Amino acid sequence: IMKKIISLLLAVLLLGTLCLPAYAAGSDVNRILINAEKAVDSYVHNFMLKRFSLPARLIPTSFVDITVEIDGEDVYLDSVLDPDRTEFGDDALLFAPGKEEYVEPIIFSLTKNFPLLVVEKTSSGETDGTLITVSLPGMTSDLRDVCEKLLNAYAVEADTKISLLRSTTAGKLTKAGGSDDDKAALDAMFNDAASRVSAFKDEYAGYIEARRELYLEEH
Numbered sequence: 001i002m003k004k005i006i007s008l009l010l011a012v013l014l015l016g017t018l019c020l021p022a023y024a025a026g027s028d029v030n031r032i033l034i035n036a037e038k039a040v041d042s043y044v045h046n047f048m049l050k051r052f053s054l055p056a057r058l059i060p061t062s063f064v065d066i067t068v069e070i071d072g073e074d075v076y077l078d079s080v081l082d083p084d085r086t087e088f089g090d091d092a093l094l095f096a097p098g099k100e101e102y103v104e105p106i107i108f109s110l111t112k113n114f115p116l117l118v119v120e121k122t123s124s125g126e127t128d129g130t131l132i133t134v135s136l137p138g139m140t141s142d143l144r145d146v147c148e149k150l151l152n153a154y155a156v157e158a159d160t161k162i163s164l165l166r167s168t169t170a171g172k173l174t175k176a177g178g179s180d181d182d183k184a185a186l187d188a189m190f191n192d193a194a195s196r197v198s199a200f201k202d203e204y205a206g207y208i209e210a211r212r213e214l215y216l217e218e219h
Helices: 002-050 141-175 180-219
Strands: 067-070 073-076 092-095 118-124 129-135
Touching: 002 141, 002 180, 141 180
Parallel strands: none
Antiparallel strands: 067 073, 092 129, 118 129
């Protein structure tokens, strides 16, 4: 009986030893895919942050997540301004501070987020405070060329990083014993990232062109 028990234990241990490399390899493959997905999402996200927003006309949603600097700290624009006293037009908008103590300490750094906006501070007799006018500049041919060059440079940078990550990750996946399904999942991941970068580029290139056409109509 003892011999049978020992033999059974040895068989279980042997089976476990044989399964261990396969489990380890599968774990490595999953880790590679997860890390690659995180990295490629980061590249796309950084591209979205670095590109500028240039709407053809100013609308409230153009300024979501925009920050201003107060006493050295960045805070969201809508947390310090009165939305009920914000007036939107086709080419400019007027911000009014939500609290008078915000008026002087605010450093309006909209140009940090939207480098193509013109920001002016003016006194207001009606509110006895300071109003901030934010305007879209005329889209001259020179400015359009600058916008297009910046946009293309950001897109090329993102594409380069994605391509390099794709080649290095494919090699790691092969060494880790990735299956055809794993390789297909990897390809789909990077194809999706490249498509998103291309879509964002096309979207903002459209904004630049629309702004240029609007400028030509007005002049």
